[in-house]
Amino acid sequence: MARKRSKHLLPGFGLTLGVSMLYLTIIIALPLAAMLLKVGGMGWEEFWRIVSSNRSLAAYRITFGSALVASVLNGLFGLLLAWVLTRYSFPGRRFLDALVDLPFALPTAVAGLILVTLFSNTGWYGQFLEGNGIKVNYTQAGIIIAMTFTSIPFVVRAVQPVLEEVQVELEEAAKTLGATDWQTFARVIFPTILPAFMAGCVLSFARSLGEFGAVVFIAGNLPGLTEIVSLLIFIRLEEYNYEGAAALAFVLLLAAFATLMLTNALQAWQNRYVLRSR
Amino acid sequence: MQSNPARSPAEYALISLAFILSALFLLVPLAVIFAFALREGVGQYIANILEPATLHAIGLTVLTAIIVVPINIVVGVCLAWLVTRFQFRGRELLITMIEIPAAVSPIVAGVVYLFLYGGQGLLGPALQAMNIQLMFTVTAIILVSLFVTAPFVARELIPLMQQQGTEDEEAALSLGANGWQMFWFVTLPNIRWAILYGAVLTNARVMGEFGAVSVVSGSIRGQTNTLPLQITQLFNDFNVTGAFAASSTLAFIAVLTIVLKAALERHGRQ
Numbered sequence: 028m029a030r031k032r033s034k035h036l037l038p039g040f041g042l043t044l045g046v047s048m049l050y051l052t053i054i055i056a057l058p059l060a061a062m063l064l065k066v067g068g069m070g071w072e073e074f075w076r077i078v079s080s081n082r083s084l085a086a087y088r089i090t091f092g093s094a095l096v097a098s099v100l101n102g103l104f105g106l107l108l109a110w111v112l113t114r115y116s117f118p119g120r121r122f123l124d125a126l127v128d129l130p131f132a133l134p135t136a137v138a139g140l141i142l143v144t145l146f147s148n149t150g151w152y153g154q155f156l157e158g159n160g161i162k163v164n165y166t167q168a169g170i171i172i173a174m175t176f177t178s179i180p181f182v183v184r185a186v187q188p189v190l191e192e193v194q195v196e197l198e199e200a201a202k203t204l205g206a207t208d209w210q211t212f213a214r215v216i217f218p219t220i221l222p223a224f225m226a227g228c229v230l231s232f233a234r235s236l237g238e239f240g241a242v243v244f245i246a247g248n249l250p251g252l253t254e255i256v257s258l259l260i261f262i263r264l265e266e267y268n269y270e271g272a273a274a275l276a277f278v279l280l281l282a283a284f285a286t287l288m289l290t291n292a293l294q295a296w297q298n299r300y301v302l303r304s305r
Numbered sequence: 306m307q308s309n310p311a312r313s314p315a316e317y318a319l320i321s322l323a324f325i326l327s328a329l330f331l332l333v334p335l336a337v338i339f340a341f342a343l344r345e346g347v348g349q350y351i352a353n354i355l356e357p358a359t360l361h362a363i364g365l366t367v368l369t370a371i372i373v374v375p376i377n378i379v380v381g382v383c384l385a386w387l388v389t390r391f392q393f394r395g396r397e398l399l400i401t402m403i404e405i406p407a408a409v410s411p412i413v414a415g416v417v418y419l420f421l422y423g424g425q426g427l428l429g430p431a432l433q434a435m436n437i438q439l440m441f442t443v444t445a446i447i448l449v450s451l452f453v454t455a456p457f458v459a460r461e462l463i464p465l466m467q468q469q470g471t472e473d474e475e476a477a478l479s480l481g482a483n484g485w486q487m488f489w490f491v492t493l494p495n496i497r498w499a500i501l502y503g504a505v506l507t508n509a510r511v512m513g514e515f516g517a518v519s520v521v522s523g524s525i526r527g528q529t530n531t532l533p534l535q536i537t538q539l540f541n542d543f544n545v546t547g548a549f550a551a552s553s554t555l556a557f558i559a560v561l562t563i564v565l566k567a568a569l570e571r572h573g574r575q
Contacts, residue, residue, distance in 0.1 A: 036471070038484035039390070039484055040387070040390075043386045043387040044387055044393075046379070046383040047380065047384045047399065050383075050455075051399070051402055051403065054448070055406060055455060056402070058421045058452065059405070059417055061421035064427060065427075104330075107322060108327070111323040115316055117320055121567070123327055124567065126327060127331070128566055128567075129559065129563060131509070132509045132559035133513070133556065134513025134514075135513065135515050135516070135533075136513070136515040136533035136552075137338065137536065137555050137556060138334070140548055141338060144337060145337060175330075176330060179330070233408055236410065237409060237411065237412070238410075239411055239516035240515035244537075256410075257411075257516065258412075261519070264416070264419070276410075276412070276417070279409065279410045279413050283405070283409040283413075284408070286408060287408045
């Protein structure tokens with residue numbers, strides 16, 4: 028016991044390591060390993076045939092394309108909200124701040140039900156849009172709206188704390204030197220928040236790639252037109268085509284892993300930026 | 306926050322734009338739920354909620370949360386203690402591992418469990434030989450819920466415990482406290498609000514999980530249908546009012562979640 032203390036000052040190393048490893052193994056590592064074994068067992072040619080089939084390629088195009096548009100929209104909306112919430116004081120600010128979290132708190136199936144109802148041809152929004160020839164339900168526009176809604180908070184919550192930390196001195200110096208408000212924002216403030224902003228956009232993109240509940244309600248789910256990767260996996264499972272499901276799930280897992288690495292790198296960049304500017 | 310009371314036109318424009326967009330994309334969607342749930346009157350609303358399949362789904366959803374949230378609190382505290390109080394090999398890997406479930410599509414979460422416990426899965430044949438059925442049962446729902454919410458409590462605790470440091474705990478030990486006393490009287494009071502915050506987020510996700518649960522539950526009405534699955538089936542049966550009535554219970558939880566979250570965040574800053 029005394030020797031253990033000398034290695035680790037605080038107690039509980041063995042206990043917390045044991046609990047953590049048990050949980051990680053049973054809940055996370057074992058299921059992931061089971062899927063990797065399934066993918067590994069099918070052979071390269073079979074795997075390639077599944078992931079490069081026309082239907083899969085169309086599903087990637089629709090999923091990644093819609094997620095890209097959704098994260099750009101959320102980048103703009105998130106930046107606006109973060110700016111307004113940190114820079115101005117106005118009645119209802121705290122209410123607006125809390126409301127931003129709604130898409131995280133609301134189950135995705137409920138979000139899907141709401142959106143398909145709002146944008147149906149008799150819905151509150153749909154009747155105006157269809158009068159102008161815009162159809163949202165059962166088109167890619169619906170997928171984009173569902174992805175955008177479910178990932179609204181990411182950019183706001185990534186940018187907000189950094190924007191609060193931006194030094195007032197820097198802005199005042201820029202203004203004293205004759206910069207306009209827009210120049211101050213574009214040349215002084217935006218570069219400071221850029222890593223956090225990009226991290227927020229990547230998180231929003233990653234969430235949109237995996238979004239399922241909200242999208243299936245509104246997408247119409249036509250192969251090649253409005254079929255996302257998650258749904259194609261689900262269809263393969265219902266057809267008992269487990270190889271097909273495993274291969275596509277592996278592609279989504281890789282995409283998730285890549286976005287995780289990217290956000291980690293962006294966060295490290297932001298931390299360096301903060302340290303340097305101190 | 307600007308100190309000068311006079312607002313520039315740009316400031317007015319930005320605040321107005323933020324309010325209009327938030328009303329269109331956040332407030333109206335919330336209002337739609339209650340407007341549609343109540344559109345056939347309060348009597349019909351109550352009848353829709355008390356419909357046996359919906360009532361059963363509510364019960365199953367609550368049961369799942371009651372089991373998953375405490376487990377994730379205990380594991381989250383252990384993980385946070387481990388990675389913030391000790392340096393060891395594989396620490397970074399551990400932090401990345403715990404984040405994977407939250408980064409991946411919920412459908413993939415369901416699929417990996419199917420390939421572990423399903424009939425065609427890694428342990429499936431062995432389980433079948435022992436006559437144990439895991440897939441399409443409540444146990445499977447609980448397991449995938451644990452998976453998708455794995456990092457939620459630890460994620461809130463790790464930055465906080467890193468920032469607080471170990472001085473208080475070391476002082477308690479040097480004054481003769483044992484490990485449990487130190488944890489109970491020193492560590493826990495410092496992190497209790499963050500634990501609650503993580504628990505609130507875990508609960509919201511568990512109650513609302515759709516993709517992963519729809520793969521492993523089998524959606525058997527009155528048996529393995531959680532609320533989000535029940536909502537989908539009501540919608541597919543063209544019972545829109547019933548679907549919105551069932552949704553209103555989850556929307557109520559969602560509103561409670563964001564109110565609690567805002568309150569806990571303010572508490573954390575003080």
